[in-house]
Amino acid sequence: MxxxxxxxxxxxxxxxDSEFTRLVVLAKGTYHPTQESGLGSVTSFPRTITSQEPPLVFVRPAGSTGIAGLCLMRVIGSPGAWTGFYVRAYNALTLQPNGSYFACGFSATALASYGMRLWDGSSKLLFDSGTPYARFTRAFQNWTYVKNDSTDQGQSRNYYRVAFNFPVGEYMLINTFSMPMLAYEPYDRQLYCWWDFSGGNLYAIVIGPPGYNPIAFFLPAVFAKL
Incomplete structure (x- = not known):
């Protein structure tokens, strides 16, 4: 600069600085089961997020025992008007979707009634003292292949594990675990994650047609704090 x-x-x-925006917290709160007999959760942001790209949503499941399995996450809305997000429990045997979240983007929002604001040369708001930054804390992708089994529908299911703990105040990026993975054929493989609180493990689970799930798995798990 x-x-x-x-x-x-x-x-x-x-x-x-006056050239680049950082990862800014645009919304935060809690999420709870709202539909699908307690399996599904729709959360509305406190205000519409006006970024063109979907916000990054970091979650921290509530609880200290059992398995919290979240999947099928999607951001609700459209470019310039993101209103909330949906997430679902893995199944009826895992914990219901309960916890806290924050949503981020690389675009500040004018919220503070007093303080400081900073714009770049094209009048894009880079900083507002009412929208704090999020701090990336760690990322890892050293997954270990555990096993393969089949779902009730006959789909192939692979399990990958990494030793895990949830330090106080840390949240995990859930957007990446909402994206289907491509296989060698024109079939998507679905991606899920489990927080095994009792066992101290984080699991990634991939479900797809038999014969198309890999042994190696490298998707990063990304964490941040407010």
């Missing part, structure tokens, strides 16, 4: 405003923290990392 040749001119403008720049803040650095005590580690000499740029936290605010």
């Amino acid at each position: 040749s001119y403008g405003l720049e803040f650095t923290n005590d580690s000499n990392v740029v936290t605010v």
Whole structure:
């Protein structure tokens, strides 16, 4: 940056400048079961998120025992008007969808009634003191293949595991676990995740046609804090 405003923290990392926006928290709150006999959850954001790209949603399931299995997440709305998100429990044997969340984007929102705002040269709002930044804390993809079995519908199901704990205040990005994975044929493979609180494990589960699930799995699990 040749001119403008720049803040650095005590580690000499740029936290605010007048050229680039950071990952900004645009909404936060809790999610609860709302439909499908307690399996499905639709959460409305406190205000419409006006970014063109869907917001990144980080979740922290409630509970300390059992298995929280979340899947089929989707952001509700359209570019410039994102209103909430949907997520579903894996099945009736896993915990209902309960927990807390925050939604982020690389675009600030004018919320503060006083404080500071910062725009770039094209009048895009980069910083507002009422929308705090999220901090990426870690990511890992060192999954270990555990086993394969079949669903009741005869689909092939692979399990991948990594040792896991949920430090206080940390949330996991759920958008990536909502995307279907491509196979070698024109068939999608569905992706799910389990938080095994009692066993101290995080599982990724891939379901697809028999013979098309890989042994190797490299999708990163990404975590952040407010």
